[in-house]
Amino acid sequence: MRRFLSLALCLCVISALPLALFAEDFMAQGNALYDKGKTSFESYKASGDMFVKALEGSPNSYEAAWKAARSYRYYADESKKKNAPNWKATCKEYGKLGMKYGEKAMALNPNGVEGNMWYGSSVGSYSDAVSVLTALKEGLKDKTQNSFEKAYKINKMYNDGAPMKALGRFWYVLPWPLQDKKLSLQYLRELQKAFPNDVEGQVYLGETLMKTGDKDEAKGILQKASTASDKYYADMAKKLLEDM
Numbered sequence: 566m567r568r569f570l571s572l573a574l575c576l577c578v579i580s581a582l583p584l585a586l587f588a589e590d591f592m593a594q595g596n597a598l599y600d601k602g603k604t605s606f607e608s609y610k611a612s613g614d615m616f617v618k619a620l621e622g623s624p625n626s627y628e629a630a631w632k633a634a635r636s637y638r639y640y641a642d643e644s645k646k647k648n649a650p651n652w653k654a655t656c657k658e659y660g661k662l663g664m665k666y667g668e669k670a671m672a673l674n675p676n677g678v679e680g681n682m683w684y685g686s687s688v689g690s691y692s693d694a695v696s697v698l699t700a701l702k703e704g705l706k707d708k709t710q711n712s713f714e715k716a717y718k719i720n721k722m723y724n725d726g727a728p729m730k731a732l733g734r735f736w737y738v739l740p741w742p743l744q745d746k747k748l749s750l751q752y753l754r755e756l757q758k759a760f761p762n763d764v765e766g767q768v769y770l771g772e773t774l775m776k777t778g779d780k781d782e783a784k785g786i787l788q789k790a791s792t793a794s795d796k797y798y799a800d801m802a803k804k805l806l807e808d809m
Contacts (some may be wrong), residue, residue, distance in 0.1 A: 588622030606643035630670035640688035656694035663687025
């Protein structure tokens with residue numbers, strides 16, 4: 566019996582070895598694929614899959630969890646920006662996957678800026694597909710707010726001020742009476758002070774200013790954004806100027 570138990574234990578250990586042994590390789594592949602995403606956004610999905618494999622081999626890897634969330638979120642977001650076929654379905658599916666692994670990262674390290682940031686950002690991609698109202702009905706508002714506020718508190722400069730940008734946009738896109746344009750302006754002005762050439766932040770600030778009645782300032786900011794090399798946000802700025 567002892568020999569049988571020992572043999573069974575050995576077999577269990579051996580069967581668990583492959584993923585654990587290759588977790589580091591999966592991380593390296595994930596990192597390489599993520600870097601390729603800048604020129605081929607499909608690589609973001611492939612990188613997320615590699616990080617998930619790494620996480621399966623190393624279930625306590627905070628890095629693998631948050632990087633999976635980040636990759637899936639970028640894949641969803643780029644699908645929307647490029648108006649890819651069925652981008653809403655992509656945002657729904659991969660936004661949810663980003664949320665899943667963002668939650669895993671937060672469970673592993675509640676005080677990590679990355680897990681909190683990419684969880685909340687993934688909710689944003691999910692909301693792009695199903696609508697903000699649907700996300701609110703699903704009870705995602707408070708958890709998203711908490712994750713962004715925690716990321717801001719831990720390191721508001723993370724990823725070129727992503728927590729500031731996220732909170733600025735978060736308080737703008739919420740419907741009345743939850744919307745808070747003053748808070749939106751507060752965070753977006755802070756972002757612009759720290760990162761004055763962030764075109765996405767410029768567009769969000771310009772749009773918020775339009776709603777607060779500061780149309781002259783909004784016009785100047787949006788005109789600057791409309792000449793940016795980032796076509797998605799430059800076009801968004803032009804559209805806002807046309808609607809002004």
